[in-house]
Amino acid sequence: MAAKPDLKRFPGFFALTLLCLFLLYAPLVIVMIYSFNDSQSITIWGGTSLRWYGDVFWGPEADKFKQAAINSLAIATAAAIAATTIATMSATAMLRAGHFRGKGASFALINLPLMVPEIVTAVATLIFFSAIGFTTGYATILIAHIVFCIPFAYLPIAARMEGVEEVYEQAAQDLYATRWEAFRLILLPLMAPGILSGFLLAFIISLDDFIITNFVKGAGIETLPTAIFGAVKQGIKPNIMAISTLLLGVSILFVTLSYFAGRIGQKTKTPTGETT
Amino acid sequence: MAGLGQKPTAGGRTYAGLGLPLMLPAWVIIGFFLVLPIGIMLVYSFLTKEFRGGVIWEPTLAAYDQFFFDRGLFGDEQPKIEWTYILIFWRSIWQAGLATLMCLLIGFPTAWFIATRPASSRTIWLFLITVPYWVNLLIRTISMKFLIRDNGPLNQWLLDAGLISDPIHIINTNTAVQLGLFYSYLPFMVLPIYAAVERYNFSLSEAAADLYASRWITLRHIILPVVKPGIIAGCILVFVPSLGAFLAPDLLGGAKNFMIGSLIEEQFKGNAGNWPFGAAASMILLSMVLIVLIFYARAQGRAHAKGAS
Amino acid sequence: MAEDQTINPAIEIDRVVKRYGSFTALNDVSLTIADNEFFTLLGPSGCGKTTLLRCIAGFEDISEGAIRLYGDDIANDPPNKRPVNTVFQQYALFPHMNVQRNVMFGLQRLGYSEMDARGRAREVLDLVQLLPFADRLPAQLSGGQQQRVALARALAPNPKVLLLDEPLSALDLKLRQAVRLELQQLQQDTGITFIFVTHDQEEALTMSDRIAVISDGRVQQVGPARDIYEEPNNKFVADFIGETNLIDVAVTGVSNGMAACTLPGGAAFTCPAAQGAHQGHGHLSVRPERVSLTAPEKALITGHVQRLIYLGTDMHIDVALSDGEMVKARVQNSQSAHIPAQGAQVGLDFEEGAARLLID
Numbered sequence: 001m002a003a004k005p006d007l008k009r010f011p012g013f014f015a016l017t018l019l020c021l022f023l024l025y026a027p028l029v030i031v032m033i034y035s036f037n038d039s040q041s042i043t044i045w046g047g048t049s050l051r052w053y054g055d056v057f058w059g060p061e062a063d064k065f066k067q068a069a070i071n072s073l074a075i076a077t078a079a080a081i082a083a084t085t086i087a088t089m090s091a092t093a094m095l096r097a098g099h100f101r102g103k104g105a106s107f108a109l110i111n112l113p114l115m116v117p118e119i120v121t122a123v124a125t126l127i128f129f130s131a132i133g134f135t136t137g138y139a140t141i142l143i144a145h146i147v148f149c150i151p152f153a154y155l156p157i158a159a160r161m162e163g164v165e166e167v168y169e170q171a172a173q174d175l176y177a178t179r180w181e182a183f184r185l186i187l188l189p190l191m192a193p194g195i196l197s198g199f200l201l202a203f204i205i206s207l208d209d210f211i212i213t214n215f216v217k218g219a220g221i222e223t224l225p226t227a228i229f230g231a232v233k234q235g236i237k238p239n240i241m242a243i244s245t246l247l248l249g250v251s252i253l254f255v256t257l258s259y260f261a262g263r264i265g266q267k268t269k270t271p272t273g274e275t276t
Numbered sequence: 277m278a279g280l281g282q283k284p285t286a287g288g289r290t291y292a293g294l295g296l297p298l299m300l301p302a303w304v305i306i307g308f309f310l311v312l313p314i315g316i317m318l319v320y321s322f323l324t325k326e327f328r329g330g331v332i333w334e335p336t337l338a339a340y341d342q343f344f345f346d347r348g349l350f351g352d353e354q355p356k357i358e359w360t361y362i363l364i365f366w367r368s369i370w371q372a373g374l375a376t377l378m379c380l381l382i383g384f385p386t387a388w389f390i391a392t393r394p395a396s397s398r399t400i401w402l403f404l405i406t407v408p409y410w411v412n413l414l415i416r417t418i419s420m421k422f423l424i425r426d427n428g429p430l431n432q433w434l435l436d437a438g439l440i441s442d443p444i445h446i447i448n449t450n451t452a453v454q455l456g457l458f459y460s461y462l463p464f465m466v467l468p469i470y471a472a473v474e475r476y477n478f479s480l481s482e483a484a485a486d487l488y489a490s491r492w493i494t495l496r497h498i499i500l501p502v503v504k505p506g507i508i509a510g511c512i513l514v515f516v517p518s519l520g521a522f523l524a525p526d527l528l529g530g531a532k533n534f535m536i537g538s539l540i541e542e543q544f545k546g547n548a549g550n551w552p553f554g555a556a557a558s559m560i561l562l563s564m565v566l567i568v569l570i571f572y573a574r575a576q577g578r579a580h581a582k583g584a585s
Numbered sequence: 586m587a588e589d590q591t592i593n594p595a596i597e598i599d600r601v602v603k604r605y606g607s608f609t610a611l612n613d614v615s616l617t618i619a620d621n622e623f624f625t626l627l628g629p630s631g632c633g634k635t636t637l638l639r640c641i642a643g644f645e646d647i648s649e650g651a652i653r654l655y656g657d658d659i660a661n662d663p664p665n666k667r668p669v670n671t672v673f674q675q676y677a678l679f680p681h682m683n684v685q686r687n688v689m690f691g692l693q694r695l696g697y698s699e700m701d702a703r704g705r706a707r708e709v710l711d712l713v714q715l716l717p718f719a720d721r722l723p724a725q726l727s728g729g730q731q732q733r734v735a736l737a738r739a740l741a742p743n744p745k746v747l748l749l750d751e752p753l754s755a756l757d758l759k760l761r762q763a764v765r766l767e768l769q770q771l772q773q774d775t776g777i778t779f780i781f782v783t784h785d786q787e788e789a790l791t792m793s794d795r796i797a798v799i800s801d802g803r804v805q806q807v808g809p810a811r812d813i814y815e816e817p818n819n820k821f822v823a824d825f826i827g828e829t830n831l832i833d834v835a836v837t838g839v840s841n842g843m844a845a846c847t848l849p850g851g852a853a854f855t856c857p858a859a860q861g862a863h864q865g866h867g868h869l870s871v872r873p874e875r876v877s878l879t880a881p882e883k884a885l886i887t888g889h890v891q892r893l894i895y896l897g898t899d900m901h902i903d904v905a906l907s908d909g910e911m912v913k914a915r916v917q918n919s920q921s922a923h924i925p926a927q928g929a930q931v932g933l934d935f936e937e938g939a940a941r942l943l944i945d
């Protein structure tokens with residue numbers, strides 16, 4: 001048995017995986033390292049310090065970035081809540097409501113924001129608001145974000161709902177629960193990890209967006225990406241690297257949370273089987 | 277066994293009859309703020325431009341005419357084919373295509389490797405692959421720009437190590453854009469292929485080996501055809517956003533390596549200020565993407581039909 | 586009680602048809618299940634037995650017909666309006682609630698106060714001896730314990746009818762045999778009508794007051810276990826329940842439930858006939874253990890021994906008739922038993938009452 005060739009293994013695949021991870025992480029790690037550089041120049045290493053973090057919070061541009069960060073977080077929170085609610089309702093319709101007219105079209109509709117290139121969505125939204133005479137501002141950013149966050153929230157929610165066997169809701173109904181009770185007391189708690197993942201994903205996607213925000217934001221309103229982009233246009237300065245590292249930290253915190261949300265969910269699942 | 281799990285009806289029915297009301301918010305939001313805007317954008321592409329943005333409500337084909345034909349500076353010459361924009365589109369397709377190929381060459385082995393790990397370590401590998409995807413795209417692109425600058429860390433190390441005598445010029449080249457696109461969308465390639473490989477039945481490989489196939493023959497004739505849907509899905513997920521990408525070409529490509537995204541952006545945000553032309557270019561981009569997706573949907577449909585028979 | 590079904594029917598299935606598109610899952614099914622009866626729906630997978638159960642529970646709409654529960658037509662009521670509870674095949678215990686919460690769920694939906702629901706839940710948990718496990722999550726229980734929680738949960742609201750969808754199929758063999766007895770006892774103690782779905786004939790034969798054998802969406806035969814086994818109506822039932830020989834015969838006449846037929850080889854034979862049997866070509870069902878080996882000249886049929894299979898307590902003998910048809914016989918292995926050698930010419934004999942003419 002020991003000499004049996006492993007058919008799953010291909011020479012070089014492991015090396016390519018490491019290369020893949022290296023390519024993905026090298027730029028991020030380097031920016032992280034250079035964010036601690038105690039030097040005016042981004043090229044020359046001048047020793048370790050936190051001076052650029054200080055610059056981010058108390059430097060000349062601190063107010064601008066602070067306001068942008070508040071805008072980003074507020075919009076991302078509101079957009080993610082709205083998108084998660086809509087996505088949960090849609091997933092229930094698609095996966096639990098049997099056949100209805102326009103089901104195929106509904107599925108295409110939910111995925112439409114994923115299929116339309118971001119730049120096209122940005123242009124269309126800008127033209128739309130201009131055509132109906134809507135002043136661009138916080139509201140336009142929020143609406144645009146809700147639209148493209150819906151499919152991202154939908155994916156993990158629908159995946160989770162598919163994983164929850166309908167027999168639980170049937171058992172609830174068999175035990176005299178109304179459909180609303182079956183939804184609230186059984187389906188919702190069982191798919192909570194999916195809803196949490198959907199929320200986190202939508203939140204990150206909203207926080208991440210540059211192109212659409214750049215088109216529909218009003219004059220003077222900045223989110224973090226548009227503020228950073230504006231600053232980078234003048235050249236990469238060390239404080240940008242500090243901000244980037246901070247945002248990186250937020251992203252990694254979120255993905256870790258979402259990862260553990262998924263794991264917790266899996267543990268409570270196991271319907272039959274012995275003690276886990 | 278006719279258990280409760282396998283019902284003859286497709287999908288659940290607990291909330292039968294509530295499909296439309298439950299879908300209503302999605303229909304309203306996406307319909308009103310995406311479908312309708314695309315319709316209005318189509319209308320705008322046939323209107324007359326107003327200088328410094330906006331439109332005059334006079335129907336014209338000027339935007340499309342400007343895209344495809346050159347009528348001289350004053351518009352009175354014999355129309356010739358205008359290559360500027362077609363070339364920009366062609367460059368976008370080429371760049372997106374190369375980025376997709378790079379993603380596939382690295383992404384397939386990675387996806388395979390991860391999918392063949394024991395289940396416990398698989399989630400960790402997958403986690404590692406997905407983390408960068410969660411990191412702000414703008415920040416990733418800036419990081420890449422920082423890394424590959426002429427006097428950036430990459431060149432410095434190579435110089436210090438004595439591997440090169442002059443800095444390699446990568447930034448503001450096509451290569452930089454491809455690298456940026458590759459870096460932006462690599463996880464999109466890995467995840468669907470991973471999903472396909474995870475479902476792959478390894479006894480097929482054993483059967484092939486039993487019938488004297490080497491592992492590379494098995495890869496070529498058994499594995500690739502079976503996981504092809506995942507590969508195609510991955511390619512589309514990388515190609516489509518690459519085609520309309522704005523950040524990578526703008527930050528890494530510089531002025532000479534214009535792609536569709538920058539061209540469109542310039543009509544609204546930059547100096548060009550030609551909304552109908554920007555709308556027309558957007559419509560052309562959208563049509564190209566839809567063609568790709570329709571081909572994909574039809575291929576999927578055929579695969580399903582084959583699987584069912 | 587089985588014979589008194591006309592007095593107080595708990596469930597009446599009246600000409601029920603269930604279609605999925607062009608597929609007919611239930612084809613004109615009529616059944617009357619008596620109050621306080623342990624009634625089993627038995628059939629192979631895909632025969633429609635689970636569909637019928639789901640129609641009674643309310644998870645499937647019926648295409649035609651009526652379902653009456655103590656006289657009330659419930660066919661259009663949603664599941665939560667039917668005083669009927671189900672024990673699901675994989676139990677469907679709510680994984681995010683502990684055992685007690687699971688059992689309390691139905692009671693609370695019915696408007697029990699928290700305290701009353703807890704009291705009743707503990708009472709039922711005590712009945713299935715799971716009180717010490719009230720605070721555990723379902724995932725922390727063994728398969729057998731989960732099965733009992735599912736039972737307790739379904740019994741707690743005191744349903745008029747309890748539906749059980751192959752509740753033993755997820756248990757291992759030893760446990761299954763023990764639980765059978767418990768289920769039967771529970772049914773007698775509670776006096777609730779049980780409708781039990783299974784594909785396992787042994788389960789059906791040992792537990793049920795009456796059995797309905799279902800195949801292809803139709804009821805093939807209804808009756809107590811003994812009737813189903815000893816007096817099968819048609820080929821499907823005879824073949825599905827236990828092992829049997831189906832011998833081709835020519836039927837010369839049928840009267841008063843008795844049929845005169847000609848066996849292969851020409852011997853005349855008279856035996857009981859299933860209802861609806863008619864003259865012409867027919868099949869005789871004879872259980873292998875009722876076939877005895879004798880000298881060829883004294884026998885009803887003759888053939889030669891094709892194959893001998895040693896089964897420990899029994900010897901299984903395949904006898905090939907002259908026309909190629911095969912008849913199985915089962916002989917107990919005892920010192921006095923005469924076991925013929927392979928290839929030997931043998932005679933086969935069976936009593937009148939051991940054979941039955943079937944309809945196809």
